[in-house]
Amino acid sequence: MVGFNETESTGMNKRLTTMLAPILIGAVVVMPLPAQAQFGIFFGDEERDFLPERILCLQDSDIRRAVAAEGFTDIFLNAPYEKHVQVRATREGWVYLLDFNYCTANIESSRRLRPAR
Numbered sequence: 001m002v003g004f005n006e007t008e009s010t011g012m013n014k015r016l017t018t019m020l021a022p023i024l025i026g027a028v029v030v031m032p033l034p035a036q037a038q039f040g041i042f043f044g045d046e047e048r049d050f051l052p053e054r055i056l057c058l059q060d061s062d063i064r065r066a067v068a069a070e071g072f073t074d075i076f077l078n079a080p081y082e083k084h085v086q087v088r089a090t091r092e093g094w095v096y097l098l099d100f101n102y103c104t105a106n107i108e109s110s111r112r113l114r115p116a117r
Helices: 006-030 033-040 060-069
Strands: 073-081 084-091 094-101 106-115
Touching (some): 060 094
Antiparallel strands (some): 073 084, 084 094, 094 106
16 A cells, blocks of 8 residues: 655645646736726827826816806706716706716716707
8 A cells, every 4th residue: 555644745735836826926917918908009099088187086066166167057967987977057048968077077078958948
């Protein structure tokens, strides 16, 4: 009968650890790469990519003031999503739907919806 001693077990564990360590380190390094490539492809191709962001993004009252400063009244905010909030507001007799970036404090896009009542 072939004996199995503790020294052989410890040697196998060390070899297994030595073999798996580079594989695990490689997996940790390679895993984030697709996400980096995905976000880095189109950055810098639009003017708004270079607008500075605030350290603290705007709160609801600040958003209302910023939109009002652009000449809008009757301002209603929707739920925020990914540094943006949809804003419904009125200007010059029309109701608009605005895409407002609350970290750069800029209206990214606007769409005229209907005449104001």
